[in-house]
Amino acid sequence: MGEFDLIARYFTRPIHKAALGVGDDCALLRPTPGMQLAVSSDMLVEGRHFFADVDPEALGHKALAVNLSDLAACGARPLAFTLALSLPRVDEAWLAGFSRGLLALADAHGCELVGGDTTQGPLNICITVFGEVPPGQALLRSGARPGDDIYVSGTLGDARLALEALLGHIALPADMLAHARQRLERPTPRVALGLALRGVASSAMDVSDGLLGDLSHILKASGVGASINTHITSKMIATSAYSSSASSQFDAELVHQCTLAGGDDYELAFTAPPARRDAVAAASQASGTPVTRIGTVLAEPGLQLVGAQGQPVEHRYASFDHFR
Numbered sequence: 001m002g003e004f005d006l007i008a009r010y011f012t013r014p015i016h017k018a019a020l021g022v023g024d025d026c027a028l029l030r031p032t033p034g035m036q037l038a039v040s041s042d043m044l045v046e047g048r049h050f051f052a053d054v055d056p057e058a059l060g061h062k063a064l065a066v067n068l069s070d071l072a073a074c075g076a077r078p079l080a081f082t083l084a085l086s087l088p089r090v091d092e093a094w095l096a097g098f099s100r101g102l103l104a105l106a107d108a109h110g111c112e113l114v115g116g117d118t119t120q121g122p123l124n125i126c127i128t129v130f131g132e133v134p135p136g137q138a139l140l141r142s143g144a145r146p147g148d149d150i151y152v153s154g155t156l157g158d159a160r161l162a163l164e165a166l167l168g169h170i171a172l173p174a175d176m177l178a179h180a181r182q183r184l185e186r187p188t189p190r191v192a193l194g195l196a197l198r199g200v201a202s203s204a205m206d207v208s209d210g211l212l213g214d215l216s217h218i219l220k221a222s223g224v225g226a227s228i229n230t231h232i233t234s235k236m237i238a239t240s241a242y243s244s245s246a247s248s249q250f251d252a253e254l255v256h257q258c259t260l261a262g263g264d265d266y267e268l269a270f271t272a273p274p275a276r277r278d279a280v281a282a283a284s285q286a287s288g289t290p291v292t293r294i295g296t297v298l299a300e301p302g303l304q305l306v307g308a309q310g311q312p313v314e315h316r317y318a319s320f321d322h323f324r
Contacts, residue, residue, distance in 0.1 A: 001090045003118050010099040011083065011113055018080050018114045027114035029080055035132035038076035042066045046123040050185075051166065056094045058185040059125075060101030065189045066208065067129035068109055069266040072194035073206040075139040076131030078111035085116065086124040109191055139197060139204040139270070144222035146299035148202055148271040151280060151291045153190050156211060157237035157255065158183035160262025170254070172239075180239045187266035193291070196283035197270060204270035210261035212315075215269050216303060225298035231308035232294050233259045260305075271297055 001009070012022045018029050031037055044063050046052055064081065071078055083102070106113060111129065162180035165172040172180065190206075197204065203222060207214050211233065219226055234255045272280050277293075284291045298304070305313035 001092070006090060006095065006118060010095045011116070013103070013113060015112050015114060017110070017112050022113065022115055027080070027082065029114070029130060031079060031130075031132045034134070036135050036138070037079075038071055038074050038131040038133050038138065039128065040067055040070035040074075041126065041128040042070070043124065043126040045125075052123075054185060056097035057101035060098040060103075061105050061186050062101075063125045063127055064102050064105050064111070064129070065187045066266060067127045068105070068111065068189035068191055069187070069206040069208065069268075071129060071131040072189050072191045073139060073204050073268055074131070074133060075137060075194045075198040075201075075204070076133040077195060078109045078191060079130045079132050080112045080114045081106070081127050081129040083113060083116035084124075084126040084128075085118045086121040087118065088120070088123055105189075109189070133198075137198045139194065139201050141203055141205050141218045141221035143201075144203040144218050144224050144271040144297050145273070146224055146297055148273055148297040149277065149280075149293050150215070150226055150228065150269070150271050150295040150297060151293050152207065152211065152233075152236070152267055152269045153193055153284075153289050153291050154188070154265070154267040155183070155236050155238040156207070156233060156260075156265050156267065157258030157262045158239045159187070159264035160258040161237065161239055161250075161254075163262075163264070164254075164258075176239050183239075184264055187264065189266060190268045190287070190289055192287035193268055193283060193289040196287045197268075197272075197280075200276050200279045200283055201270040201272050204268055207265045207267045207269050208263060210263045211265070211269060212260050212303065213263075218269070218271065219297075219301065219303065222297075223301065225300045225302040225304070226295055227298055227304045227306055228260075228295040229308075230256060230260070230305050230313050232292060236292060236294075 158180045162184040164170045165177050203218050205214055237259050305315050307313050
């Protein structure tokens, strides 16, 4: 099978939102009049971001999910995406699974595949996603203010727990590993929550490299600090609820490492004034996404961790860095 046959068979579909899709040198997008375009790119590299034996359907899902998560963090509605795909060889069974997972998530969010590129080489997936947001309504990292509440959506740490198990660092019961691996390989982009937080959240970003590391980007952009309650975040790891085994009680250090610096959660971390707590609750309900208040924005720059009684907790948790 040649390159263009591959594209035609697995990645060419009718388009409705774009003016022109796969098949020409450029796609032509047709955003809603008056909207701004939101654009983001993410790359997934075999051996760095995923295991060689990962289910291709799950990989297709994740490849787009991590990009949709960026749109969610900006409060942007998905519009279209491009796919650049490097393949060691043409494996039709792999391509069928990958495209099925990719396009199922695309359909769920009304996000059209409009172009890209394919080549032979080490397995590498790069997606550029396009969304739209009304002028002045994008959620940014720079809007956090002293006194704001700090929230995070969903759960934290399960993906890192799965990674630790798959690397052989810890042992997990089969039911627990199955749930944790689902969170690692099939994350849920919080697009509906991001849209519902327009005009409510003062800042936001997605949690991809670990809560503390990603939150630090908000703090730096906003020129503020934060206090995070680790007694709350440590309860946000959900995997233990899926195990009937007594070993579901994890070591506290492992829980903190997974929830505070684990990465691959693809939840939203955001801030909002205390006066908007009812609005945050309404956004959570409207989007069907649980959110948890985990701390407070401080005027003094820096990141503080505190325990259940407000006692200081040592900050020694390093988030993921591609070059560290």
